[in-house]
Amino acid sequence: MMAMTVQDAAKSVAGLLHDTQGDGGSAGITSVVTDSRKVGPGALFVAIAGEHVDGHDFVGSAAKSGAVAALVDHVVEDAPVAQIVVKDTIAALGLLAKANIALRRAAQAPFTVVGITGSVGKTTTKDLLKALLASQAETIAPIGSFNNDIGMPLTALEVGERTRFLVSEMGASHLGEIAYLTSLVRPDISIVLKVGVAHLGEFGSVENIQKAKSEIVEALDEHGVAILNADDEHVVPMAAIAPGKVFWFGQGSDAQIRAWNVTTDEHDRAEFDMMLPDVSDPCHVRLAIPGRHNVMNALAAASAAWYLGVPADDIVRILGEQRHISPHRMSVFRLERGGADFTVIDDSFNANPDSMKAGLDGLAGWSAVSGGRPFRIAVLGSMLELGGDEAALHRSIGEYAVHAGVDAVIAVGGEHDALLDSLAGDLAEGARAASGDAPTLVETAHNVDEADLAVIRLARDHDHAVVLLKGSHASGLSALASRWERNDHVPDSVNAGAATKNGETL
Structure with a gap:
């Protein structure tokens, strides 16, 4: 960050400096954060009132962690730190960034x-x-x-x-x-x-x-x-x-x-x-x-x-x-899980029809492995914000997966979200319609635990399995990818129906 004092910051965002300590305005700012857990000495903490958490509740703890000031939309009483009071802290954050870039350009x-x-x-x-x-x-x-x-x-x-x-x-x-x-x-x-x-x-x-x-x-x-x-x-x-x-x-x-x-x-x-x-x-x-x-x-x-x-x-x-890019974007790793051994292509960050097709093309391009042909499994979550054509677009993705040569499609919805479940059903319907007499396997899963177990079952039954994870954030597939990276416990019969091998629950 460019050299900036608390007083400079207040001026750049047209904020009112509330400083009960009397000397906070001259303190230098070394960083700007919106997460109180990341506050260190010299930080300016931006309090954002979110849907579930209000950053203003953490101004006091930010002060204890070394913050020199907080950017707030109302004074937080008894917080021992200088406070820059503005109407909208997100808008003020933008103005602060604009000021920092102006200093650098100067x-x-x-x-x-x-x-x-x-x-x-x-x-x-x-x-x-x-x-x-x-x-x-x-x-x-x-x-x-x-x-x-x-x-x-x-x-x-x-x-x-x-x-x-x-x-x-x-x-x-x-x-x-x-x-x-x-x-x-x-x-x-x-x-x-x-x-x-x-x-x-x-x-x-x-x-x-x-x-x-x-x-x-x-x-x-x-x-x-x-x-x-x-x-x-x-x-x-x-x-x-x-x-x-x-x-x-x-x-x-x-x-x-x-x-x-x-x-x-x-x-x-x-x-x-x-x-x-x-x-x-x-x-x-x-x-x-x-x-x-x-x-x-x-x-x-x-x-x-x-x-x-x-x-x-x-x-x-x-x-x-460049082998490692941002998380959940065509990241590839091998996994031994529940008696299965398979390759994961984690492209689960988010999804729209264009990126879905690109991910499926990548899965289809996984064309040869040592020892035999791969068994390609597409685990596809619902896509959101697609407007009135969303059902047809999901059916088209199911069709695209089949035409791309995918061996199995697992459409993942949400057991507590009727829209996600409905769209996953549309995706599965499109895949089934495109399969015809072809041997493409099509399943639906109402949560990521069911998807997890379905992949394990298919991968145990088919050698050289490679699995694509792709869906909107709401589908939970990025959480499944993280679970797989950590190789957390396999879901049991309580939440998804047991996977078994040799008569034993996995």
Whole structure:
């Protein structure tokens, strides 16, 4: 964080400083946090009133942990810490981030903000680009998917006087959200990956999604650079509103950074030839993360890195070294559980129709293992915010899974959520309808315990099983992935019906 006192912070957010101690205004702030458990000496604690927890209840404990001030929407009596009182602490957090970036831009050293948006691929592209830029200079990027009106400002507040690059992920579920985020942290380079149907129910149409994503391009000034997906018909028109340079990536001949000769290995890890501007010979890239769809994410990251001066050899090397990206995104691990031995492809962070298809393509691409053909199991949770076509979209995903060559589909709903259960039923119905006389196995599970046991049963019965976890956060599949990573106890007959082997309950 840039040098800022409590008084400076209060001024930047137009807040009223309530300081019963009498000397808190001059204290320096070393960090900004919204979680009282992360408070350390010099921290500014932002109290946010959430749906289930009110941060104002923890102002006192933040003070005991070393906070120099708290950002609040009302004075918390008897809390021994300076308090900056504002109308809306989330809005004030944004203003504080804006002030921090303004301080960094006012410094003499070069500083560049890269903004990333798109319906799918934002976090993977962010992770790849962070690795590329960090090889050259200090780079700040969010953890996971900190891309909303809380996460994005918190990341921007990590920028300090030595920061050279800020990679800012920007998501939206409504028109105007990206415009708001860019008003706080204006990008110098804007990357648009893809316009899909994520949050279609909130936006109302793909055209509105396109408009929302284009806000990151409109935020550029005349010196800015728009890095656009040349293969997406909804992204291409954004070039017309770019006030500065436009840089294209893709697999078609019109792209300036282009991939061709794309192949995948037995674990669906892509390799391809890549052309970079002003480089006479093509580069050959081998990705260490699975998923053919990650070719486009790698091209987007390489485009920004190349424009910012990362050498071609470094781009190729670093892209090939990235095996671990943010949690629950095409993470692969082996698991021995309940008498079964199987491979897990954990892509459970969230889901929409586009990312579901990409995950299923990755599962289908897992084409050969030592000792025999894999048995592919797709554990698919319900998708949310898809609007009036949600039932049909779920049926189409079930159909897609079958046509992709999946051997078993487990559709996971929610035993206490009628909508989740209904949508899981639609997904299973689509898979059954597409199966016809084909041997695809289709099951439904009303909770993740049932899904857990179903996978164990199928994996015990079929050698070389590989399991994809993919669904919305509400489906609970990311919790199942975490359970599997820890290899917690197998559910018993009390909550899901016992799995048995040789007559014994597992």
